Amino acid sequence: MKVSNLFENIPAKLPEELIEVLASTNNVRIERIVSHGHTSPKDFWYDQDQDEFVLLLKGKAELEFSDPDKTIMLDEGNTLIIPAHQRHRVRWTKPEIETIWLVFYY
Amino acid sequence: MKVSNLFENIPAKLPEELIEVLASTNNVRIERIVSHGHTSPKDFWYDQDQDEFVLLLKGKAELEFSDPDKTIMLDEGNTLIIPAHQRHRVRWTKPEIETIWLVFYY
Numbered sequence: 001m002k003v004s005n006l007f008e009n010i011p012a013k014l015p016e017e018l019i020e021v022l023a024s025t026n027n028v029r030i031e032r033i034v035s036h037g038h039t040s041p042k043d044f045w046y047d048q049d050q051d052e053f054v055l056l057l058k059g060k061a062e063l064e065f066s067d068p069d070k071t072i073m074l075d076e077g078n079t080l081i082i083p084a085h086q087r088h089r090v091r092w093t094k095p096e097i098e099t100i101w102l103v104f105y106y
Numbered sequence: 107m108k109v110s111n112l113f114e115n116i117p118a119k120l121p122e123e124l125i126e127v128l129a130s131t132n133n134v135r136i137e138r139i140v141s142h143g144h145t146s147p148k149d150f151w152y153d154q155d156q157d158e159f160v161l162l163l164k165g166k167a168e169l170e171f172s173d174p175d176k177t178i179m180l181d182e183g184n185t186l187i188i189p190a191h192q193r194h195r196v197r198w199t200k201p202e203i204e205t206i207w208l209v210f211y212y
Contacts, residue, residue, distance in 0.1 A: 007183040027133050028212040077113040104210055106134040
C-alpha cells in the first residue's frame with residue numbers, strides 16, 4: 001500500500017491539464033486532475049456514460065451545463081455529482097494557481 | 107445538482123464519528139467521515155469485501171494493519187488504497203481538531 005499526496009508532485013509548468021488515474025476497475029475510475037487556467041475547448045462538451053463525483057480540492061473553477069443552461073462555481077472543498085449524460089464543460093479555472101480535482105467515475 | 111462542501115456542516119460536538127453517505131449504487135459507496143479524536147474500538151478490525159480509496163482531507167490519523175503488522179500515518183492530502191479484506195483499524199486521530207475523510211468503496 002502506497003501513500004500519495006494529492007497536493008504534491010505537480011510539475012512547475014502545465015502546458016496541458018494533468019490527468020492521473022489513481023485507480024481503475026471495470027466499473028470505476030478515480031483520477032486526480034490538475035488544471036492551471038485550463039478550460040475545455042470551445043464548444044466541447046463532456047457527455048459521459050457514468051455518474052461523476054467531483055471534489056475541488058484546491059483552486060477555483062466554473063463548470064458550464066447545457067441542459068438546463070447554467071454555470072456552477074466550485075471552491076475548495078466543494079463536491080458535486082454530475083449524472084451520466086449531463087453535458088458539461090470546464091468554463092474557467094483560476095489562472096493564478098493550480099486547481100486540483102479528485103474525480104470518481106462510477 | 108447540489109454543491110456541498112466537505113469542510114462545512116460539522117456539528118460542534120461529535121460524541122460519535124459522523125458518517126454521511128454522499129452517493130451509493132449497487133457497486134459503489136462514497137462517504138464523508140468526520141472524526142475528532144475517535145479511534146476504532148480496541149481489537150476491532152475492518153474487513154471489507156470492497157477496495158477502499160481513502161483521502162484524508164483535514165487533520166491527521168494513524169491506521170493500523172494486521173497482516174503484515176504495520177501502521178501508516180496520514181496527513182492532509184494523503185491518499186491510500188486499502189485492498190478488500192486487508193484488515194485495518196483507525197489507531198489514532200488528532201484530538202485537537204476534526205479529521206475529515208473522503209472514502210470510496212468500490
